Amino acid sequence: MQQGLYFDELAVGQSAEITRVVGAADVEAFAEVSGDTNPAHLDEAYAQTTPFGGRIAHGMLAAAYVSAVLGTKLPGPGAIYLSQSLRFRRPVKIGDPVTARVTVKALDAKKSHVTLETLCLVNGKTVLDGEALVLAPRRDA
Amino acid sequence: MQQGLYFDELAVGQSAEITRVVGAADVEAFAEVSGDTNPAHLDEAYAQTTPFGGRIAHGMLAAAYVSAVLGTKLPGPGAIYLSQSLRFRRPVKIGDPVTARVTVKALDAKKSHVTLETLCLVNGKTVLDGEALVLAPRRDA
Numbered sequence: 001m002q003q004g005l006y007f008d009e010l011a012v013g014q015s016a017e018i019t020r021v022v023g024a025a026d027v028e029a030f031a032e033v034s035g036d037t038n039p040a041h042l043d044e045a046y047a048q049t050t051p052f053g054g055r056i057a058h059g060m061l062a063a064a065y066v067s068a069v070l071g072t073k074l075p076g077p078g079a080i081y082l083s084q085s086l087r088f089r090r091p092v093k094i095g096d097p098v099t100a101r102v103t104v105k106a107l108d109a110k111k112s113h114v115t116l117e118t119l120c121l122v123n124g125k126t127v128l129d130g131e132a133l134v135l136a137p138r139r140d141a
Numbered sequence: 142m143q144q145g146l147y148f149d150e151l152a153v154g155q156s157a158e159i160t161r162v163v164g165a166a167d168v169e170a171f172a173e174v175s176g177d178t179n180p181a182h183l184d185e186a187y188a189q190t191t192p193f194g195g196r197i198a199h200g201m202l203a204a205a206y207v208s209a210v211l212g213t214k215l216p217g218p219g220a221i222y223l224s225q226s227l228r229f230r231r232p233v234k235i236g237d238p239v240t241a242r243v244t245v246k247a248l249d250a251k252k253s254h255v256t257l258e259t260l261c262l263v264n265g266k267t268v269l270d271g272e273a274l275v276l277a278p279r280r281d282a
Binding site (some may be wrong): 034 | 161170175176191199204205209219
């Protein structure tokens with residue numbers, strides 16, 4: 001069975017990240033798969049009339065990058081996602097390089113629960129922050 | 142400017158929803174756009190070895206349906222997403238019909254903030270719940 005990290009391989013402070021440049025095609029694909037066709041994401045003429053002055057990515061696309069780090073790197077496959085809080089702090093614009101980073105904040109050995117700080121950054125500025133709770137697999141389970 | 146509902150058109154208890162059947166192609170598209178290639182979502186042979194006994198959708202895909210209701214229906218275009226909490230309660234399987242529903246829970250007239258209860262249901266069972274906070278536009282702004 002393909003496996004990420006087991007609970008006992010995790011330590012507070014451990015961190016993992018991915019960086020992706022958000023292209024117009026990504027925003028269009030996300031609109032398609034989610035059904036979120038809000039013109040703030042798709043229609044440049046409309047988007048120029050909004051406070052953001054141009055098309056922005058779906059906030060949930062940045063959240064999806066956080067989930068990608070959890071699901072592929074830390075803890076990776078085998079972990080079960082229990083909860084996530086998300087604060088959308090700044091807009092993500094087309095062409096922005098988004099770094100999604102997760103950092104282990106607390107470990108609950110009794111429940112095999114891992115609390116992670118979750119962040120998305122663009123050029124060093126926080127665009128999204130929050131906290132994830134995942135159930136990490138045990139080697140002997 | 143294309144516009145959803147203004148703050149003063151909102152009332153506690155108001156509700157909107159969408160239903161989408163999660164196809165294998167949706168899960169594959171979501172893996173592509175997010176980078177979350179966890180085999181629990183993509184590899185049926187692997188997924189049969191997990192506690193879920195088969196491929197499941199990304200939790201964040203159900204969350205994206207919630208964001209679609211907020212961005213297209215209630216409040217719709219013009220609203221600004223401030224925060225979202227997500228509890229992943231049950232897995233979503235390929236072929237499941239997911240209803241994402243948002244319900245206005247509280248209105249803060251001073252800040253134009255709207256708190257919404259956010260739910261995803263499959264055959265009447267809650268698969269995802271949480272709360273959203275959005276800034277709704279003012280007619281005179």
